[in-house]
Amino acid sequence: MKILVINPNTTRSMTEKIGAAARAVAAAGTIVDAVNPSQGPASIEGPYDEAFCLPGLLECLLQGAGAGYDGFVVACFDDPGLAACRSAVAAPVVGICEAAMHVASLIAGSFSVVTTLPRAVPVIEELALRYGMERRLRRVRAADIPVLALEEPGSAAAATVQAEVERAVREDGCDAVILGCAGMADLTTRLTAATGVPVLDGVAAAIKLVEGLVGLGLGSSKVGGYAWPIAKAYAGTLAGFAPAPRG
């Protein structure tokens, strides 16, 4: 089985960290590749960046589908473009926020999320509602660090995240904590040990869910909201993305 993990921002070091986190949990027979687009934002911090990561994300996805990957992970905690991705390919596509929330709900009655910036809080709250996790979600907390601070060696970012995770455990009455940024994927083991509650990362969770879906022979339903795009013209620089007629 071959899974493609797409980091929808263009920061190579983050892609590598995400790839390592994914490979660390992949099953024996699973090949994991991690890529990022060549166009778009260096980090995704809010809905404006999210809008501009989509062409690059979908380009990676379509190339991956052409190269025969069996499943895909969208590795940004805002779960950008999930419905578009699901409509564009036959293989399963899983976002890391939804993955973390679904997995957390199997082992814990409630959870909090610790993310990077305050502006991500409403995005994650809305995702929780979309996924039916609004009653499980105790609180979304922002550690108040830029996304790329997590990439700087020697920065205090990891310690800041840990402090916020510990506050969540102390104050929120939550049974688990989800790390709300793909760039935190390397912190789960340390934080689980430090807090005594399960601390989950969405990249790892998404790999296991995609492995599961592939194992079950399941891809996105082509009835309803994830139906194949309808063939039509796209104008201008995006013309290459225009959906072709099917069959």
Add this chain to the structure above:
Amino acid sequence: MKILVINPNTTRSMTEKIGAAARAVAAAGTIVDAVNPSQGPASIEGPYDEAFCLPGLLECLLQGAGAGYDGFVVACFDDPGLAACRSAVAAPVVGICEAAMHVASLIAGSFSVVTTLPRAVPVIEELALRYGMERRLRRVRAADIPVLALEEPGSAAAATVQAEVERAVREDGCDAVILGCAGMADLTTRLTAATGVPVLDGVAAAIKLVEGLVGLGLGSSKVGGYAWPIAKAYAGTLAGFAPAPRG
């Protein structure tokens, strides 16, 4: 007051119809211009098209902000990129689905939506949930016509829409009907007369809400989810959209 109505698809005839519908309800002192992007999909039918309309939509928006428009309408019933638009400019931005739903809730206890294609149904249901309108929404109905069929002179599309609106009134127990596509903006008067219940179009509703917001001196809150984009590099063909440092 100058309002820019942005049709996020590239079909010029639809932009003109939308512009006419907007001008038909605009107040005496309001100038309404209607534009569409030069790049992107010819129609927006599902989440894949929606993803690819965003660069063009935001380009129109940023140009409009530069040209001094006081407020903006995003004239596609999927309300694409609303949060991104609100974060990108200081002026108010209103989507036509949210406009129609909020306005309907002021005059009717419940409503149904009649849209084009079945694949739009889950999109609109999710928007209703996001806007808190899930209990008002009796049902989303698809007339099962392509978006651009509404642009073809002499097509049966308008009659098909009317038949579905009449079914909604008969079967759904709804007190109003919302037309779920910007391309239906010219049908409200006829359908209100035909059914005896208020039939609403989102383009007209959005114009009045933007006029109201401008009159109140309100733009999107820059605290929280619509905060200004953070300055950073965008790679590749999207580099021109990279947020500049502020202040």
Add this chain to the structure above:
Amino acid sequence: MKILVINPNTTRSMTEKIGAAARAVAAAGTIVDAVNPSQGPASIEGPYDEAFCLPGLLECLLQGAGAGYDGFVVACFDDPGLAACRSAVAAPVVGICEAAMHVASLIAGSFSVVTTLPRAVPVIEELALRYGMERRLRRVRAADIPVLALEEPGSAAAATVQAEVERAVREDGCDAVILGCAGMADLTTRLTAATGVPVLDGVAAAIKLVEGLVGLGLGSSKVGGYAWPIAKAYAGTLAGFAPAPRG
């Protein structure tokens, strides 16, 4: 266009303040009159007062309809009698709580409300639920001042409200603040400046929504919950309010 703003309590000074706030945002061609009943409570502080403001409110409304007003605002933040008003006239009727909440939802992901007395908190929470705004509403806060304290020149009431608004911004994670009493309508500009987040008043918001509805040619749907009252006898002192046969 002529809009009648009805203050459902009998305190004349408050009516004048409300009228001024309404006229301050009305469009060029809009005439705004503000009235209050000659019977009923001097202020509306809780459901008992609310029950007794209704005959006077409806009397003002019916007189206004007879005098040809194009739309109506009910200017008490408990939105008393809204459904009764909508059923009684053909013109649109908007309450100031619903107006503020709908407008706030167009510019902010979330909001808190600052009202007068603790007993108003459950009333406003229930209205938020009715309007589908329960997920946007971070918290209803009571400044713990009587409604009419806002009418006393030189009182500390405005400062107390400001302190509570500042607490809301600091503690609630809200992106906007709504002032939850018609008597606070003169404070928005100062408080927006003081806090840096949009501070909204329902009177102004309602004027713009009524202007919009009138501009769209919309009144309450006469199908469903706002259908015309059925002709019947009313006994005793209320006999004059008995619905007449229609047509």
Add this chain to the structure above:
Amino acid sequence: MKILVINPNTTRSMTEKIGAAARAVAAAGTIVDAVNPSQGPASIEGPYDEAFCLPGLLECLLQGAGAGYDGFVVACFDDPGLAACRSAVAAPVVGICEAAMHVASLIAGSFSVVTTLPRAVPVIEELALRYGMERRLRRVRAADIPVLALEEPGSAAAATVQAEVERAVREDGCDAVILGCAGMADLTTRLTAATGVPVLDGVAAAIKLVEGLVGLGLGSSKVGGYAWPIAKAYAGTLAGFAPAPRG
């Protein structure tokens, strides 16, 4: 124990039927009196009538409190003025819609409501939401008969109600049916026998709940939304209802 059942409309024959239904289930030591106001609508069919029943309803209530009744039932299925009533007296006050829904939820997983007119449907749906019963409520059905048709000897109204109850059992997947009008209180036994599912009436249910509350020594909490009205002036014909200072 003395319970006062208040029919908030002015139709004496309906008051008598309600009183009989109440007495039929009252415990050995319970005295039940049934009254109706001398002012207000002859029947309550929609929010306009509901607004005008409130002064008469509260007058009956306050007289009853003066006469030493231990508890009160508001016997109109719209549950008019419940919060006002609870704030006005120390004794418990129960509405017949809430009574029927709470009682039904103790014996059935779900229920439908059969009421009189279509315009009552949204009222009852909103009450269900307020009471937390929106997930139990399968459907509100209107038999499409005027309230007072139930008072006419030899009318077809009862048969029409029965037909609708039978449709509810067949089509709604409900485990119980609630009769949604005080004027149907005499039909439960016959309809339970006819359908094989429990058919509940709110008048009887409310009597038992008030008996229970009195037996528990409970009245409305005077903290929060049901706090005593604040002393103030009421102008005009309603002056006699002005809350007096307490203690």
Add this chain to the structure above:
Amino acid sequence: MKILVINPNTTRSMTEKIGAAARAVAAAGTIVDAVNPSQGPASIEGPYDEAFCLPGLLECLLQGAGAGYDGFVVACFDDPGLAACRSAVAAPVVGICEAAMHVASLIAGSFSVVTTLPRAVPVIEELALRYGMERRLRRVRAADIPVLALEEPGSAAAATVQAEVERAVREDGCDAVILGCAGMADLTTRLTAATGVPVLDGVAAAIKLVEGLVGLGLGSSKVGGYAWPIAKAYAGTLAGFAPAPRG
């Protein structure tokens, strides 16, 4: 009327306290007996204990049905096995958590619950959701005492509960407090006096609801989820519980 109160744990002293609380509020003609199983856990602290109380609970129930009791109370605040009990007998069965919540909702707009151990918090939150009380429930608080500490003469448990109830009143904005353990049934009078808000116990509330249901001639609907068990074989030590064929 004969009501059987079943304490589903095996601690006799607690059964006696529960019986006394039940008899203290029972109507003149009501005979109340309180029993507990001879098998199962000494206290119910979490879902594991809850699973193992069910055979004993159902044994008591079936014996009670055989002995002609008219109604049943399940006297553990986790409301264990309620649906099973309702399906097993024709008479009404009420749990003490649901009883307390429904009764509280008739006299208070909101309530908090004070229970024993933190692990009971999610159980009670889920019950509130099931009963539609999630919006009334301000907070579930754990006094952090073992269930049986309430049975030890001279223990500090009652004082600890009182302190937590007082915190609830001060901090939660609740209008009433529910004691979330059958073992607290003797504390309501003292705590109501101490706090000035209604403090409710589920045992007493359940007695009055069962009296009401019996008085109304209502038992669980045998259509839907509480239908009679289907006859079948039960293997092993549970064989005696196998449902017999009906009629």
Add this chain to the structure above:
Amino acid sequence: MKILVINPNTTRSMTEKIGAAARAVAAAGTIVDAVNPSQGPASIEGPYDEAFCLPGLLECLLQGAGAGYDGFVVACFDDPGLAACRSAVAAPVVGICEAAMHVASLIAGSFSVVTTLPRAVPVIEELALRYGMERRLRRVRAADIPVLALEEPGSAAAATVQAEVERAVREDGCDAVILGCAGMADLTTRLTAATGVPVLDGVAAAIKLVEGLVGLGLGSSKVGGYAWPIAKAYAGTLAGFAPAPRG
């Protein structure tokens, strides 16, 4: 990795079918064993049977934990005793209803469930609410066949299920269908082919989720509702299940 699948009823042929369905999707390195209790009901049809399957289910679980299984599947679509199981062991435990719903939500915007008996409908609706899937769930349909009919060679049960699945696809507007009984686990491939929408079985889904959880090193959080049972005495025949003191 060793996974134990527990069929909580005592019907051996069903256990074998479930085991085969589980092994059919298990990963290369996963050993799957399927067991059923020696005590309890032959099938689980409603809450009464569910109560009596718990001792046997927990006995199997505890034996499995003793035997070193890495994870557990509870293979009844009512998800009986899930919280009790999670509190009783350190390894992950997944129910087949929750598994099917979470997996379906990753590939489809909405789903219907086809189960056996009408009495299972409210059970599954309540599970959907508990799991946050109430908005995804279009409808629960009962094929109206006894659970064990699916075990009879040559019965019409499979055809009846297929007909109901086809009705769901035609009438419910769902994008996927979940088979709501462990005894239907062998039908997915055929029904997916017959309908063109994904048809899911919970046994297979649960296996993949447990594999995922084990691969992530995750078990139930021991903070909150799944904390270890507290040591105490259990009386009578259940004494052997009494929780021992830990560490």
